[in-house]
Amino acid sequence: MSHVNPYRTGLDRNPANHVALSPLSFLARAAEVYPQRTAVIHGGRRLTWAQTYQRCRRLASALAGLGIGSGDTVAVMAPNVPAMFEAHYGVPMTGAVLNTLNTRLDAETIAFMLTHGEARVLITDREYSATIANALRQVERKLLVIDIDDPLAAGGELLGEAEYENFIAGGDPEFDWKLPEDEWDAIALSYTSGTTGNPKGVVTHHRGAYLNAISNIVTWAMPHFPVYLWTLPMFHCNGWCFPWTLAALAGTSVCLRRVEAAPIFDLIRRHKVTHFCGAPVVHNMLINAPAQLRAGIEHVVSAMVAGASPPQSIIEGMERMGVDLTHVYGLTEVYGPASVCAKHPE
């Protein structure tokens, strides 16, 4: 019985005529609306959203200068440092795919990923130079290697053709990047842990990254300007999309190289951290830490724990510490935390 309403046929369904959903748009907005707010803290270093946007555009420009673009893969082997955060924007700004590598893996597995993912560029923190040097000997293709020479790194050597800060200094801070033409374009390549054979690649797209970054806000009822401590590795499902969430809220990323109780409590106290995520092991470590490490933390911190249902000891332990805990579960294949244990006020 249906007839066709004339309006319905008029809706333009051609993706090429629409703005793609992409989390890259969050960065441009944060830099425009909140240029002077702090985007990244790493040790004594602070970067505003204006500076972060410029640095990401420099990175994209420098990569584009090497011919990196749509269809290419850029791998990163790094802890939660500013370069890792910036790679989440600078790499896809070129149209390329970001392949974050698990820093706990051995050289053979890393070599498999670099080969399988066809990375053309590898950005790598000096602390992992032994593993990476070994892995690169096992990769037949020649990769361009860029070292992150972080003053807070513990040892290691510079291996590559360029150092990250010098590399991006050569890029254009006004680089004219584009949103993807199609929101289904790939943004990231992550490998699952390979418990059942070789690691398997998971490709995520701009649309999914946008929606999951926003979903973090809705699910966790995140306010504007959260102060987020990076206890969760960004190499793990792109840090559950939180690098992008933080730009959407113009929040602050507090970097963390090592997941240890003393620096975590210190940073929570010093920067008034409001949110952090982690596996149950992280929460257990904090619960079992000496009480004096927690002294002076008066504000409420919201924590997200992923994995199987956390034991009562974690839930109660975090509550005693004044932490508001949210439990999620997810998979790399679904951008991280796909389901939440919805709390009822009662």
Next chain:
Amino acid sequence: MSHVNPYRTGLDRNPANHVALSPLSFLARAAEVYPQRTAVIHGGRRLTWAQTYQRCRRLASALAGLGIGSGDTVAVMAPNVPAMFEAHYGVPMTGAVLNTLNTRLDAETIAFMLTHGEARVLITDREYSATIANALRQVERKLLVIDIDDPLAAGGELLGEAEYENFIAGGDPEFDWKLPEDEWDAIALSYTSGTTGNPKGVVTHHRGAYLNAISNIVTWAMPHFPVYLWTLPMFHCNGWCFPWTLAALAGTSVCLRRVEAAPIFDLIRRHKVTHFCGAPVVHNMLINAPAQLRAGIEHVVSAMVAGASPPQSIIEGMERMGVDLTHVYGLTEVYGPASVCAKHPE
């Protein structure tokens, strides 16, 4: 220099193979996760999310029983009552398009919209029966008319073939509705005010309604379970997508037939309203209301005001009342509030 990464070609870009973005999914989730929370309050009546979902499915089922489906238009002439809220779900659940009518318009304009929008069904509140009876005489086609016989309505007559409560009682509370096959399918048809000639139809789609409903949460930093007072007409750009936002947050809609200061303050006090929206004239009315009407309201209320930049008197007046004001600007063509005056903490 780019080569094609084998993963990129594997991404499935066929919309038919993806779940469409649609705000209808929020309702199913609210009913499943928070079935006993209050969805709608109208006078002394309370409906849970489980009940609301059932009522929306009954409405969809009853409409489908009339042959209403994809390509059809269902018009509604009603103030902010439960039936109006339910129409935002029940109508698009059938695949049809919801055409909300501005209750302040005259019979001639309403007749134009009913003709132009090709409405097959009109759901109409008895309070507007004089205008509607007049309008229907000017429409050449025969529409099926369903009356909303609200006990809180002031007068009017029943005009139609069925009364809303009886009509939905005949529908199936387990109706097997479907998300749209294509997220670009139309969800609503709204008419602009026609200051430059005949009113112009604006068709919005499921994807846009989903994204704008979520954007309300992010922009306003809305918590879970807000209590939202319906000072903004749902006929106006679908209440800026808030009928859908409220399901996404399992919040409570407090209905309001008449925008007057006494009932507004009474409902804010009685139901601990947390959020409301409105044009500057609404805010002015509240600011200028007798102070005793506001007595006993101790909690912070967040208000959104739309339109040109509000005068200092409104900003200061609302602040003196303890209201946290957010200023937005938008158009029917962009689902309501498309831009926000972003507040900086400093």
